[in-house]
Amino acid sequence: MDIYEDDRTVSRADLAAWLRQVASQLETGQVFYGAAGTITVADEVHCELEIEQEGADEFSIEIEFSWVNPRATPAAEPEKTPTESEKAPATEPETAAAIEADEEPEVTGSAAA
Numbered sequence: 404m405d406i407y408e409d410d411r412t413v414s415r416a417d418l419a420a421w422l423r424q425v426a427s428q429l430e431t432g433q434v435f436y437g438a439a440g441t442i443t444v445a446d447e448v449h450c451e452l453e454i455e456q457e458g459a460d461e462f463s464i465e466i467e468f469s470w471v472n473p474r475a476t477p478a479a480e481p482e483k484t485p486t487e488s489e490k491a492p493a494t495e496p497e498t499a500a501a502i503e504a505d506e507e508p509e510v511t512g513s514a515a516a
Contacts, residue, residue, distance in 0.1 A: 407436045429468075445470035 453465040
């Protein structure tokens with residue numbers, strides 16, 4: 404779906420000035436087009452530069468930028484802290500002995516061979 408398209412012949416100096424203007428707008432994150440249109444540019448942008456020779460004396464340079472609108476991508480939901488009623492039933496508090504029970508038993512003394 405095309406949002407906007409502009410096709411015209413300009414001088415090399417005018418083209419350079421227009422590219423500088425677009426570059427400045429890219430830095431701000433908003434590119435202006437048409438009578439009153441703007442588009443928000445993401446912080447990360449995929450870029451393509453294509454230079455072609457289309458005939459013996461005809462060349463073209465195509466510059467393309469594409470990105471995914473960060474607002475269109477669903478954000479990860481923050482972890483929900485359980486309410487008191489959602490918490491698991493209370494159990495006995497862990498004691499040092501209970502914690503040690505999960506660890507390897509410590510061997511003391513010497514074993515006879």
